[in-house]
Amino acid sequence: MRLADFILANIEPILAEWEAFARSLSPGVNMTIVALRDDAGSILLATARDMQNRQSLQQQESKSKGDGGADTVASDQLDSASYSHGMERVGSGFHITDVVSEYRALRASVLRLWRASLPQSNLHDIDDITRFDESLDQSLARGVSSYSKRIDESRQMFLAILSHDLRNPLHCIRMAAHVVTLKNDDPDTAIAISMIEKNTAAMMQLISDLIDFSSSGLGLAMPLNRGPVDLEELCREVIDSCRTAHPGRTLRFHSEGDINGEWDAGRIRQVVSNLMGNAIQHGSPEGPIDLMVTSKGAASTDTGPAGSTVVLSVHNEGAPIPPDLLPTIFDPLKRYATRESAAERTPGSIGLGLYIVREIVVAKGGTVTVTSSAKEGTTFTVRIPRFTPVKGDNRNDVKAAK
Numbered sequence: 001m002r003l004a005d006f007i008l009a010n011i012e013p014i015l016a017e018w019e020a021f022a023r024s025l026s027p028g029v030n031m032t033i034v035a036l037r038d039d040a041g042s043i044l045l046a047t048a049r050d051m052q053n054r055q056s057l058q059q060q061e062s063k064s065k066g067d068g069g070a071d072t073v074a075s076d077q078l079d080s081a082s083y084s085h086g087m088e089r090v091g092s093g094f095h096i097t098d099v100v101s102e103y104r105a106l107r108a109s110v111l112r113l114w115r116a117s118l119p120q121s122n123l124h125d126i127d128d129i130t131r132f133d134e135s136l137d138q139s140l141a142r143g144v145s146s147y148s149k150r151i152d153e154s155r156q157m158f159l160a161i162l163s164h165d166l167r168n169p170l171h172c173i174r175m176a177a178h179v180v181t182l183k184n185d186d187p188d189t190a191i192a193i194s195m196i197e198k199n200t201a202a203m204m205q206l207i208s209d210l211i212d213f214s215s216s217g218l219g220l221a222m223p224l225n226r227g228p229v230d231l232e233e234l235c236r237e238v239i240d241s242c243r244t245a246h247p248g249r250t251l252r253f254h255s256e257g258d259i260n261g262e263w264d265a266g267r268i269r270q271v272v273s274n275l276m277g278n279a280i281q282h283g284s285p286e287g288p289i290d291l292m293v294t295s296k297g298a299a300s301t302d303t304g305p306a307g308s309t310v311v312l313s314v315h316n317e318g319a320p321i322p323p324d325l326l327p328t329i330f331d332p333l334k335r336y337a338t339r340e341s342a343a344e345r346t347p348g349s350i351g352l353g354l355y356i357v358r359e360i361v362v363a364k365g366g367t368v369t370v371t372s373s374a375k376e377g378t379t380f381t382v383r384i385p386r387f388t389p390v391k392g393d394n395r396n397d398v399k400a401a402k
Contacts, residue, residue, distance in 0.1 A: 001114075001117065001118070002124060002128055003051065003110075003114055003125075003128035003129065003131075003132055004048040004049070004051040004052045004128070004131075004132075005048075006113075006114045006117060007044055007047065007048040007051075007110060007114075008045070008048045008049075010113060010117075011041060011044055011045070013113060014044060014106075014109060014110055014113065015037055015040055015041055015044070017105070017106075017109040017113075018036075018037060018040045018102070018105070018106055018109065019033060019036045019037050019040075021101075021102065021105040021106075021109075022036040022037075022102060023036055025094065025098045025101070025102075026098075027092050027093040027094045027095075027098065028092075028094075031092065035092060038084075038085055038088050038089070038092075039081040039082070039084050039085040039088065040085070040106070042077070042080075042081035042084075043078065043081045043082060043085065043139055045077075046074050046075075046077040046078035046081055046135075046139075047078060047132070047135040047136060047139065049074035049077075050072065050074040050075050050078055050131075050135045051128070051131040051132060051135055052074075053072050053074055053075075075138070078135060078138060078139055078142075079138070079139075079142050081139075082138075082139040082140070082142035082143040082146070083142050083143070083145075083146040084146075085099075085143050085146075086099065086142070086143035086144060086145065086146030086147035086148075086149075086150070087146050087147070087150050089143075089147060090147055090150040090151060090154070091150075096144065096147055096148070096151075099143060099144060099147055100140070100144070103136060103139070103140045103143070106136070107132075107133070107136055110132065111129065111132075166203075166207050170200050170203055170204055170207070173196065173200055174196075174197065174200050174201075174204075177193050177196045177197055177200070178197075180193055181193050224263075224264040224267060224363055224364065225264050225266075226262050226263060226264055227262065227263075227264075227265065228260065228261075228262055229260065229261055229262065229263045229265045229268060230260055231255075231259040231260060231261060231263075231268065231293055231310065231312075232255045232259055232260075232293065234265065234268060234269060234272065235253055235255070235272055235291060235293060235312075236253060237269075238269060238272045238273050238276060238291075239251050239253045239276070239291060241273075242273075242276050242277075242280065246280055248285070249280060249285070249289065250287070250288040250289065251276075251288070251289050251291070252288055252289070252290050252291070253290075253291045253292075254290070254291070254292045254293075255292070255293045255294070256292075256293075256294040256295070257294055257295030257296075258295050259293050259294070259295050259310050260386075261308075261310055261384075261385075261386035261387060262386070262387050263364060263384070264360075264364075267360045267363075267364075268360075270356060270357070270360060271312070271357050271360050271361060271382060272291070272312070272314075274353040274354065274356060274357050275291075275312075275314040275357060275380050275382075276289065276291065276314060277353060278314075278353055278354060278380070279314050279315070279316035279378070279380075280316075282316065282318065282319075282321075282378070283316025283317060283318045283377075283378070284316065284317045284318030284319075287316065287317030287318060287377075288316075288317070289314065289315070289316045290313075290314070290315045290316075291312075291313075291314050292312070292313050292314075292315070293310060293311070293312045293313075294310070294311050295308065295309070295310055295311075295386070296308070296309045296310075296311055296383075297309050297386075308385070308386045308387065309366075309383050309384065309385055309386065310383070310384055310385075310386055311381065311382070311383050312381070312382040312383075312384075313379055313380065313381045313382070314379070314380050315377055315378065315379040316377055316378055317377040317378075318377065318378070319374070320372040320373050320374050320377070320378060321370070321372040321378060326370060326372065329354060329370055330354050330355055330357070330358040330368070331355065354380075357380075357382070361382050361384060364384045364385070365384065365385050366382060366383050366384030366385065367382070367383050368380065368381065368382045368383075369381050
């Protein structure tokens with residue numbers, strides 16, 4: 001009997017072995033038979049029917065890599081059942097290794113039961129085993145993909161809820177500290193209140209970063225509210241704020257050309273602040289930090305020049321970023337730190353600053369790059385359109401935001 005026909009004729013004994021193996025895993029001990037079998041029956045039926053369809057060499061190669069590609073009803077049904085199985089196993093508490101083990105056990109059970117039913121080998125056996133392996137690999141790839149997707153979504157949702165719910169108690173703490181300040185003139189109390197305000201502000205920034213991170217991780221576009229922005233004045237405000245917080249550092253600002261545009265002022269401020277903070281933390285304490293903003297392209301018109309771009313760069317001297325870290329410098333939760341930069345690290349920082357810079361810039365239709373060497377120092381360069389509408393923006397035609 002051909003393997004596909006054997007599977008169709010022996011669904012129940014195969015499922016019985018699937019069920020027994022699933023129950024042997026920790027999450028399956030107290031599960032019902034229906035939950036243990038989950039989509040296994042659909043996977044087996046779709047696998048057998050998929051094996052009965054003719055396929056081209058191209059389809060065979062695609063399926064052998066777990067990429068599907070058969071473009072048949074049976075193949076689509078296999079993808080659907082496998083996707084559902086991966087999702088359901090997350091809800092049942094199965095680990096990803098448990099899911100992989102189920103497929104390994106299924107493969108072994110089917111081949112062992114089929115081989116035991118054959119009186120002798122057949123010329124088609126190798127072809128049947130190959131087709132079976134291809135279909136099962138396709139199912140496994142789809143199941144693992146859906147499992148991983150659900151895990152990622154759950155983690156991001158947890159971060160979003162946690163970040164949101166932490167804001168209210170922190171806001172109450174800040175308000176209470178402010179009330180105490182108004183009613184108490186004791187110097188020691190003032191120092192304690194100042195520490196509370198400083199650290200709650202750092203925690204609020206951390207929470208804001210987590211919210212941005214969780215939103216982008218869920219596949220949501222970073223929300224933007226566009227309006228006229230005087231970028232020169234915004235940059236000077238950020239520079240002044242950094243000078244106040246770091247009086248010993250040399251911070252310089254230079255602008256050239258018309259650098260007004262239509263952006264989200266708050267998000268642009270985040271970009272400039274995060275890049276400046278990164279340069280202060282990682283740059284040489286003795287060297288200057290330069291913020292430069294220039295305009296490239298056509299001059300301003302009433303409708304806004306399609307080719308006009310603002311280039312914003314932040315440069316610092318000091319130890320360069322190791323070359324092997326440059327490709328991942330914008331990845332979330334990645335942090336490069338020396339002993340000196342660790343001492344300068346802002347309380348509450350968890351390595352999301354550069355990631356958020358990239359997400360904001362990309363949402364605005366721009367790019368951000370970095371170059372770093374011992375001779376030239378480190379430069380982060382942001383290029384964003386001045387007036388090009390970005391999908392998802394909320395146009396806010398108000399006075400220039402500052």
